[in-house]
Amino acid sequence: MKIALIADSTAYLTQDQVERFKVNVIDLNVLFGNEVTKESEMNVTSFYERMRNEKELPTTSQPAIGDYVQLLESLKQDGYTDAIAIHLSSGISGTYQNAITAGSMVEGINMHAIDSEIACMPAGFYTAKAAELIEAEVPVTQIVSAIETLKSETAAYFLVDDLKNLHKGGRLTGAQAFIGSMLQVKPILHFVDTKIVPFDKVRTKKKAMKQIESLIADFVGDETFTGTIIHGNCEAEAKAWLNALQEKYPDVRFVLSHFGPVIGTHLGENALGFGVTKSKLNI
Structure with a gap:
């Protein structure tokens, strides 16, 4: 075999x-109109810049x-x-x-x-x-x-920073996106039964990050785990969060990752994620 x-x-x-x-x-694949590109062939920074300036969101396949x-x-x-x-x-x-x-x-x-x-x-x-x-x-x-x-031993939460993508994608009206942005509302999402769904809406990114930390802490308890911080074109912010978590959990292996074009299309720029699995992995 x-x-x-x-x-x-x-x-x-x-x-x-x-x-x-x-x-x-x-x-x-990512599609801007009729232009189809394999995800691995795209420059991630250039993708976010283009998505920011396009009137319509790209689609994925x-x-x-x-x-x-x-x-x-x-x-x-x-x-x-x-x-x-x-x-x-x-x-x-x-x-x-x-x-x-x-x-x-x-x-x-x-x-x-x-x-x-x-x-x-x-x-x-x-x-x-x-x-x-x-x-x-x-x-x-x-x-x-x-x-x-x-x-069953893995969990992740995702924080949406910019509501424009949810608006462009039809998940929020223009008024909802405007009011949400004014109030600094940050949706927290997670996976339930294979689908990504809202978990909560928190005012300010800092408070949302703290809530995610608390949710992950409750999930892992005293068990060994491997963690990841994931970012949507905001590497410095993600590194700062990872470093703070590394101080809190000095024996845990954390890896920095990113939301590439396919997932970035849906979560938008400056999104963050925190994922863990209750296993010590060489990753």
């Missing part, structure tokens, strides 16, 4: 992580079935018998379903698709765990089971 590991671009793994974990990354089939055919040619694919939550993307469909179209390699039910670096945590278990030659069914277990 030879197991390949697949993740999609919305885990926002670094090049070092991709190489260390031996991950095959398949891209989602899952990987084409043909691209996925081509990837699986290539893996089969390289001698892989199985592929574990960890994808963006099925409640916000069809990528997971595309993995299943592509797997049914390619004979000679067994597809084990996992719906992360989350997004960004928290999904990357599952990829890191799977890589560790593949390296240890754990049977594929046990790896899938371990990732499913890890899902």
Whole structure:
């Protein structure tokens, strides 16, 4: 048995992580009008600048079935018998379903698709765990089971800073966005049953960050965990938050990550996220 590991671009793994974990990354796409670009080919800073100046939001799309089939055919040619694919939550993307469909179209390699039910670096945590278990030659069914277990031990909250994207995307009226901005209202979002939904609305970003810290502290309790701070083109602010958390939890491994174009389209610029998993990961 030879197991390949697949993740999609919305885990926002670094090049070092991709190489260390031996991950095959398949891209989602971003569309400005009729202009389609694979996510990994976009400069993130330039994307946010363009989105800021466009009247309409870009749209996003899952990987084409043909691209996925081509990837699986290539893996089969390289001698892989199985592929574990960890994808963006099925409640916000069809990528997971595309993995299943592509797997049914390619004979000679067994597809084990996992719906992360989350997004960004928290999904990357599952990829890191799977890589560790593949390296240890754990049977594929046990790896899938371990990732499913890890899902219940993982949590993340996301803070929307700029309400313009929610307005452009039709989730807020112009009046709601204007009043919310005036009052410095910051929506806190999280995943429930594969979908990203509102958790609370808090006045001021600082208070929202403190509330997220409290929610995560309650979730992890006294257990060991790995953490990530994720940002939407506001790296300095994210680093400052991570450094403060590192002082609070000196024995915890924290990683800095970002919201790339696909997720950034929905959360907007200057969004922040805090995710954890109750496992000590080498990520």
